[in-house]
Amino acid sequence: MTAATKAIGDGMVNAKRNLIKIKRVPDLLVFSTLSPIMFVLLFAYVLGSGIKIPGTSYREFLMAGIFGQTVIFGATITGSGLAQDLQRGIVDRFRSLPMAQSAVLVGRTTSDLANNVIVIVVMSITGLIVGWRIRSSFGEALAGFALLLLFAYALSWAMAVIGLAVRSPEVFNNASFIAVFPLTFIANTFVLTSTLPGPLKVVAEWNPVSAVVQAARELFGNVPPGSPKPSALPLQHPVIATLAWCAVILAIFVPLAIRRYKKAVSR
Amino acid sequence: MEFAIEAEGLVKRYGSVRALDGLDLAVPEGTVMGLLGPNGAGKTTAVRIFTTLLEADAGRARVAGFDVKADARALRRVIGLSGQYAAVDEDLTGFENLDMVGRLYGLGRRSSRERARELLAQFDLAESGDRVVRGYSGGMRRRLDLAGALVARPRILFLDEPTTGLDPRGRLGMWDVIEELVAGGTTLLLTTQYLEEADRLADSIAVIDHGTVIARGTADELKSQVGGERIELRVDSASDLDRVRGLLSAVAAGEAMSDTRTRTLTVPVSGGSKTLIEALRMLDAEGIAVSDIGLRRPTLDDVFLSLTGHAAEEKKDDDEPAGARRGQGENAR
Numbered sequence: 001m002t003a004a005t006k007a008i009g010d011g012m013v014n015a016k017r018n019l020i021k022i023k024r025v026p027d028l029l030v031f032s033t034l035s036p037i038m039f040v041l042l043f044a045y046v047l048g049s050g051i052k053i054p055g056t057s058y059r060e061f062l063m064a065g066i067f068g069q070t071v072i073f074g075a076t077i078t079g080s081g082l083a084q085d086l087q088r089g090i091v092d093r094f095r096s097l098p099m100a101q102s103a104v105l106v107g108r109t110t111s112d113l114a115n116n117v118i119v120i121v122v123m124s125i126t127g128l129i130v131g132w133r134i135r136s137s138f139g140e141a142l143a144g145f146a147l148l149l150l151f152a153y154a155l156s157w158a159m160a161v162i163g164l165a166v167r168s169p170e171v172f173n174n175a176s177f178i179a180v181f182p183l184t185f186i187a188n189t190f191v192l193t194s195t196l197p198g199p200l201k202v203v204a205e206w207n208p209v210s211a212v213v214q215a216a217r218e219l220f221g222n223v224p225p226g227s228p229k230p231s232a233l234p235l236q237h238p239v240i241a242t243l244a245w246c247a248v249i250l251a252i253f254v255p256l257a258i259r260r261y262k263k264a265v266s267r
Numbered sequence: 268m269e270f271a272i273e274a275e276g277l278v279k280r281y282g283s284v285r286a287l288d289g290l291d292l293a294v295p296e297g298t299v300m301g302l303l304g305p306n307g308a309g310k311t312t313a314v315r316i317f318t319t320l321l322e323a324d325a326g327r328a329r330v331a332g333f334d335v336k337a338d339a340r341a342l343r344r345v346i347g348l349s350g351q352y353a354a355v356d357e358d359l360t361g362f363e364n365l366d367m368v369g370r371l372y373g374l375g376r377r378s379s380r381e382r383a384r385e386l387l388a389q390f391d392l393a394e395s396g397d398r399v400v401r402g403y404s405g406g407m408r409r410r411l412d413l414a415g416a417l418v419a420r421p422r423i424l425f426l427d428e429p430t431t432g433l434d435p436r437g438r439l440g441m442w443d444v445i446e447e448l449v450a451g452g453t454t455l456l457l458t459t460q461y462l463e464e465a466d467r468l469a470d471s472i473a474v475i476d477h478g479t480v481i482a483r484g485t486a487d488e489l490k491s492q493v494g495g496e497r498i499e500l501r502v503d504s505a506s507d508l509d510r511v512r513g514l515l516s517a518v519a520a521g522e523a524m525s526d527t528r529t530r531t532l533t534v535p536v537s538g539g540s541k542t543l544i545e546a547l548r549m550l551d552a553e554g555i556a557v558s559d560i561g562l563r564r565p566t567l568d569d570v571f572l573s574l575t576g577h578a579a580e581e582k583k584d585d586d587e588p589a590g591a592r593r594g595q596g597e598n599a600r
């Protein structure tokens with residue numbers, strides 16, 4: 001067995017472990033799917049009547065934004081999961097085994113990706129029920145979902161670094177809220193960036209979340225024809241911008257996370 | 268001689284605390300080394316360095332000939348670790364835990380599963396093997412964790428306080444398992460706070476305190492450092508004590524000590540059980556009633572106290588003024 005296949009195998013053993021945990025403690029999956037359903041309903045029925053988007057219904061505009069926010073919350077599970085492994089001491093066992101140093105992280109991020117796939121399916125169904133429609137081709141829609149998941153996967157590695165640093169799932173949850181809320185709200189997720197005041201508008205336009213949401217929105221065909229072209233560069237080429245962001249995030253955080261893991265000791 | 272575990276001048280600092288302060292250790296292959304020390308002595312830190320979980324600030328360590336820093340990956344292939352706190356996944360079953368470890372050691376799917384079942388049976392967990400670990404007792408977790416360390420039949424085993432938290436029966440069971448392993452040729456480094464555990468399991472003992480080895484040798488060697496054998500007896504009536512003391516001075520190897528409150532007499536001797544029989548005969552001839560008599564050798568407890576008691580006293584001198592002031596402050600309130 002070569003080092004590479006052993007590394008992949010080890011990663012899958014770890015992913016399987018996490019999937020068993022999802023099955024056995026389904027609370028996490030239940031709540032991580034219930035909260036986006038709640039968000040869809042809240043925004044669609046409560047705020048939806050107050051916010052006007054020219055040329056389309058707010059619900060249609062909204063879905064890509066909620067997809068974006070939800071997969072990002074899904075990515076935070078990586079951090080709390082690792083913090084919990086550290087706290088409970090199982091990391092000591094893993095680190096004494098002759099396994100690939102990346103395996104725990106690869107397994108974790110992979111199973112969180114799987115979790116996100118399930119969540120996206122549930123949300124799409126909810127969206128379709130409240131009137132969301134995909135107005136593009138099947139291939140484009142698939143590309144939209146793939147981009148969302150790729151972006152979340154990249155963010156998982158950043159969350160891994162934080163989770164290994166704070167070492168307690170409770171602390172991690174608080175820390176990640178502080179990071180994730182501004183990231184997903186100062187963006188085009190729920191409003192048009194053009195409606196935001198000056199400095200916030202610039203932040204929103206260059207926010208990576210805006211790029212991935214814009215890309216998904218275009219690929220789902222939820223940008224109404226004749227709506228004004230975005231003024232910021234990343235939003236004019238959102239697919240390329242998203243891919244670039246993912247590459248940058250992975251290039252920074254994969255090595256950082258592995259380095260942290262190699263030094264991590266429980267308790 | 269071939270050493271399975273070797274350390275030279277290991278130092279590990281946590282801020283101003285020196286968890287290890289120049290630790291030297293050499294464990295010959297196929298033997299059991301007991302690392303004995305009080306809380307905070309540095310036992311766990313040493314084990315973590317040997318098992319590559321932690322990097323030392325200074326010094327060298329080799330396990331199975333592999334350097335703990337340079338050859339960490341190869342080293343991990345030949346060791347098993349059961350740490351001070353059970354490292355098992357609460358949400359998996361016992362079987363799933365062991366199977367996972369087997370796969371990560373590189374066992375195939377079949378052999379990993381077979382090995383897991385085998386270990387569950389060996390550790391008396393066959394019936395609970397398919398239950399989630401969350402519902403296990405502390406002793407069951409401990410056994411599962413030890414089983415995890417044995418999955419790949421390691422040549423060198425590290426057990427950090429393997430019986431802490433077990434009831435007496437659990438402890439005896441664990442000792443049997445460990446003795447069986449050692450009989451099979453496994454090298455074992457064992458840390459413990461229990462002297463009888465080191466006495467029973469270890470071929471050789473290193474007493475550590477404040478991060479360094481303060482004494483080493485076999486249990487017998489350590490005991491003889493403290494003193495030789497003695498006869499201890501209790502008489503029925505305290506008034507007999509002086510008479511007995513005079514009587515037994517014929518067989519004593521040194522000054523006898525008596526305690527009227529407990530009605531006991533301790534007589535240093537050198538002739539072993541022969542001397543004991545002789546003493547009994549003399550007492551019987553004089554018609555003196557004895558409620559308890561025996562030949563005693565110093566226990567490791569005596570060794571431990573005489574070795575670390577000294578260190579503890581030194582430390583107390585530093586701490587006392589602050590402690591005394593605190594005490595007074597509380598009394599005043």
Ligand SMILES: Nc1ncnc2c1ncn2[C@@H]1O[C@H](COP(=O)(O)OP(=O)(O)OP(=O)(O)O)[C@@H](O)[C@H]1O
Nearest residue numbers: 267281284286304305306307308309310311312313
């Ligand atoms: N992560 C850490 N951060 C700071 N100090 C530490 C850390 N780990 C250990 N120490 C300190 O290093 C010293 C040695 O600790 P260690 O855990 O090795 O002792 P031990 O002999 O295993 O004790 P015990 O019998 O309580 O398990 C102690 O003073 C401890 O407080």
Ligand SMILES: [Mg+2]
Nearest residue numbers: 310311312351
């Ligand atoms: Mg310890």
